[in-house]
Amino acid sequence: MKAVINRIIPFSSVDGPGNRTAVFFQGCNIDCKYCHNPETRGICRNCGACVDVCPTGALSYTEEGIVCYDGAKCVQCDTCIHICPHDSSPRTQEMTPEEVYERVKRQIPFIRGISVSGGECMLQPDFLTRLFFLARADGLTTMIDSNGTIPFRGYPGLMEVTDGVMLDIKAFDGAEHRKVTGASNETVLANAVYLAEHAKLYEVRVVVAPGLYDAERSVKEMGAFLAPYRKIHDFRIKLIAFRPMGVRKQYAHYGVPDAAYLNRLAELLRDLGYKDIVIT
Ligand code: SF4
Ligand code: SF4
Incomplete structure (x- = not known):
């Protein structure tokens, strides 16, 4: 079993709880306008x-x-x-889960766990299951960062070895999600509910890009939709300001939200009872 790996970051403090080794998979199944690492989208x-x-x-x-x-x-x-005309990179590597884990293992005294991201890492569920099995055996925690378009419900073996998921909800409205990503959000919302019900929803990630979609309406509606699930297991909402660095030229013109706007979104969530809100 092999996957194309874009890069492995030995120490990351922004990819889940604590200090973690982050593994970035190559290849994505949607096309977010604001993608800031578009070279992870395609396979060489x-x-x-x-x-x-x-x-x-x-x-x-x-x-x-x-x-x-x-x-x-x-x-x-x-x-x-x-x-590269194919949104790819020649600096990738085909690796087995065992080879990836060998690279993770070196950090064991200094990390709490492993996080997988992309690209879209859920395009490789069997690889993740094996990798997480190895990590769990050494006492590491396991987190998935996903765009939510692959149904987690279909991979119970992977869920068993996964501690939490950081899930993107790129827009709550279906038409707006399609505008932002080119894809439906039906599975994304079903995943949010499934993960919340199974206490696996660690964080919901929202990129705020003024001019691309109505973030205020989206955050409000998404917040109301997910609020009842906080009783099962609380989760964080991370509001991420759009930044043009690394974004493809044709999409780099969206506005960067100011602090007041981001705080207003956080306030909307606080009004709905959310306590763990991060602005970045
Ligand atoms: S990474 Fe290089 S060889 Fe591969 S598709 Fe891109 S330009 Fe072509
Ligand atoms: S030096 Fe490295 S980053 Fe620059 S073009 Fe060559 S392979 Fe790519």
């Missing part, structure tokens, strides 16, 4: 466009025409990901 097609522009010769072809990457020569200039 070995077109070679990046090989010709790499200034240090870190990229080359194998005899079979596969693009390969030499990390020792790379200066992290990102020229390759900017030129």
Whole structure:
């Protein structure tokens, strides 16, 4: 069993509770306008466009025409990901769950757990199940960061070894969600309920991008929809301000929300009884 891994960050304090090793999977199934790492969306097609522009010769072809990457020569200039016509990166690696876990294990004395993200990591549920099984055996906690478009209900084995999920709700209204992501939010909302009912909803993430959708209405309606589930298990809501860094040029024009606007959204949630609200 293998998955394409974009990168592994040994220490992260923003991908779940405590200090964690974060694993980013390559490949996504939706198209968020505000995606700030669009190079994780596609799988490399070995077109070679990046090989010709790499200034240090870190990229080359194998005899079979596969693009390969030499990390020792790379200066992290990102020229390759900017030129890639397929929203991909040549700096990815195909790995087994055991190989990924070997990289996680090195941090064990210093981390509370492992978090998986992307791309969309739920496109690889069997890989996650195996990886989390290994992590749990060493006493690490396990968190999933997901866009919510893959039904968690369909993977009871994975849920058994998962401590919590950080779920994106990119818009509460179906038409607005489609505008933001190109996809329906029916499964996302069903996932929110399923995870909340099973005490696995750790955090709901909302990117606030003025001009793209009505965040105020969305936060209010989403907050009211999920509020009853806080009785089962409380969860955090994280309001994330849109920032244009890394966003594709054609989508970088959305406004950056100011502190007053973000505080107003937080206030709406407080009025609904939410206590754990983070603005970032
Ligand atoms: S970031 Fe990409 S283009 Fe730049 S040196 Fe590394 S491989 Fe080459
Ligand atoms: S990373 Fe992109 S540009 Fe480079 S070979 Fe793969 S698809 Fe082509």
